[in-house]
Amino acid sequence: MLSIRKLTKKENPLLEEHLLRVGGEDRVMRFMGGVNDDFIRAHCSLVGGPSSVVIGCFVDGTLRGASELWFEDDGDRRCELALSVEHDFQGQGIGTELLRRSLVLARNRNAKSIYIACLPENRKMRHLLRKFGRIVTRLDSGTLEAELALPARSHLSLWQEFAGDGIGMMDALVERITHTGASEHRAAA
Template sequence: MQEPLPDGGLVRKLWLGEADAYRDHLLRLDPDSRHRRFSGAVADDVIIKHAATADDLGVVIHGFFVDGVLRGAAELRHFGDMYSRQAEAAFSIEKEWQSHGVGTALLERTLLSARNRGVKSLQMNCLADNRRMQQLAKKFEADLKFDFGSVVGELEAPRFTPLSVMREAVEDAHGMTSAWLDASSRLFKTA
């Protein structure tokens, strides 16, 4: 689907040790976006505890970065252990970058990661009034089920192939190189 990202943004996996960037992103969410991400009101300390688990086994987070700052994220978490065939995807995008293709780019990467980790069923939960999330799920042909004020979108991930594994490795290498170049150029600008 490859839509251009706004403001020269970059989508890449979060590396070990970037839980603080994830925490800061989640804390910057406006009240409505925070409510939609966590399906209700949550206190800052809950977000801080949640973000601290970003480096856990079985968790893969893709981020949308602008000028080295995390502005959107897609979190893939296995149900149970990291070898489970079922997982959940959760999305958060800061208000300024919503409705610009960021969610599509993040979901594409999340689906590839889920596929390459043997996930067969990927769930995306959202509130019944979260039309953006429902549109995103439908874009990828998710099966939507309405349940007591919330919606569960289920996507089936195809089996991984050598090509899908290679594609993820190439995207990871590109993301790492781009992040390194971005950080280097920002260092030179401040010097």
């Protein structure tokens, strides 16, 4: 079962476990360089404050992909986005759906744009951005960047987020019931 929903601050350990499972080249692509486990733990301790929102993709109850949105408080109303999908779950549309939902969420929080930076060799992110019609431009620092302009929120975008939240809550409940029922069945056996 696949479900996508926002994570609460109490679920930061799920994000940490997910990011710790992201290894090798995928970790380098996510963090734009090699980072160790302690860096990831420190990063996750910052998530869930008033300036960040995480949308997670759960596969059979385990977080396998995440979109982190970091909102700036200055007058630009810009949001920075970072995506991660575990290697064995790439190529299944998870990144596309996380980005689509992130655009709606940022729009509903009055962000004027989403900023994404990646390494030049991150072909997967560049492909994903092209799906949404965005051109990535090279920076002097050896990174690529894209800034996606967002329209103002609308009744439809608010409804899209609200409906997604409701479905995500129901999926989480079903996962909990299914997981609890399977655990009780194994214990009885």
